[in-house]
Amino acid sequence: GNSVTQMEGPVTLSEEAFLTINCTYTATGYPSLFWYVQYPGEGLQLLLKAMKADDKGSNKGFEATYRKETTSFHLEKGSVQVSDSAVYFCALSAAQGGSEKLVFGKGTKLTVNP
Amino acid sequence: DTGVSQDPRHKITKRGQNVTFRCDPISEHNRLYWYRQTLGQGPEFLTYFQNEAQLEKSRLLSDRFSAERPKGSFSTLEIQRTEQGDSAMYLCASSGTRHEQFFGPGTRLTVL
Numbered sequence: 759g760n761s762v763t764q765m766e767g768p769v770t771l772s773e774e775a776f777l778t779i780n781c782t783y784t785a786t787g788y789p790s791l792f793w794y795v796q797y798p799g800e801g802l803q804l805l806l807k808a809m810k811a812d813d814k815g816s817n818k819g820f821e822a823t824y825r826k827e828t829t830s831f832h833l834e835k836g837s838v839q840v841s842d843s844a845v846y847f848c849a850l851s852a853a854q855g856g857s858e859k860l861v862f863g864k865g866t867k868l869t870v871n872p
Numbered sequence: 873d874t875g876v877s878q879d880p881r882h883k884i885t886k887r888g889q890n891v892t893f894r895c896d897p898i899s900e901h902n903r904l905y906w907y908r909q910t911l912g913q914g915p916e917f918l919t920y921f922q923n924e925a926q927l928e929k930s931r932l933l934s935d936r937f938s939a940e941r942p943k944g945s946f947s948t949l950e951i952q953r954t955e956q957g958d959s960a961m962y963l964c965a966s967s968g969t970r971h972e973q974f975f976g977p978g979t980r981l982t983v984l
Contacts (some may be wrong), residue, residue: 762914794975801876802915802963802975847914851971857928858971859905862914 760785764848764863771838771870779833779866781822781848789850791815791824791831792860796845805833805846838870874899876976878964884982885954892950893979897966904947905973906939907963908932915963921947954983 765780783789793805793815806815811826820835831848848863877896885891897904902923907915918937920928923944933939936954941947951958961980965973 790971801977802965804972804974807972849914857920858903858967858973859917859920859928860907860915860965860973861917864912864914 760789760850760852760861762848762850762861762863764846765866766864767845767866767868769866769868771868773840773870773872774837775870777833777835777838777842777868779846779848779868781831781833781863783829783831783848783850785829785850785852787852789852790858791822792849792851793820793822793831793833794847794849794862796847796865798844802847838868840870840872843868843870876964876966876974878962878976878979880979881977882980882982884984886984887954887956889954890950890952891954891981892948893962893964893981895947895949895964895966895976897945897947897964898968898974901966901968901974902944903967903971903973904941905965905967906947906949907965909961909963909978910959918949918962951981954981956983959983 792807795805806817808815808824814823845865849860851858904921906918909915921941936952961978963978964976967973
């Protein structure tokens with residue numbers, strides 16, 4: 759079945775540090791890939807997405823590239839801020855019979871210290 | 873901003889009781905999803921509606937769980953004879969033609 763494996767947390771960084779959160783997937787067919795973010799006390803928000811191989815998703819300084827050859831979708835940001843502290847979820851969607859249900863990784867908690 | 877709303881936000885119940893949650897999707901969205909999230913885990917898919925039709929159910933959705941979406945608008949998720957293992961955050965999401973899922977704030981269920 760489809761699955762997502764992401765880097766175990768928690769991750770603690772200083773402000774302006776470089777961030778990478780690793781994500782790899784297993785899927786039949788050609789999934790779409792997503793990063794969702796959950797800020798403290800808030801619901802899940804879509805951060806970025808990539809619909810096909812070699813697509814790069816970007817938003818708020820975050821980037822991730824859909825790598826079919828390595829089945830990866832690593833999240834990166836060049837300079838993190840305290841406000842980026844949140845839990846980040848990698849997810850895939852493989853349309854099967856019309857449903858585009860999301861399969862999520864376990865999440866990676868990021869804490870950014872000033 | 874009329875995003876996805878869920879009610880109640882928190883529910884505490886005793887084991888064996890029935891509970892019902894409501895989800896109001898974004899008005900023009902025809903697809904609606906329910907997920908369950910336990911502590912330290914990512915959300916897990918429960919069920920999917922396209923308009924009023926329930927088209928997919930996860931194996932996680934035991935016979936004690938039932939979901940409806942009458943008239944293709946709001947949806948309800950009912951859990952009968954709750955068990956302590958049902959304690960979780962129940963998330964609703966909706967999507968439209970762009971197939972991006974927008975999540976509600978969730979209903980946190982605690983079964984004592």
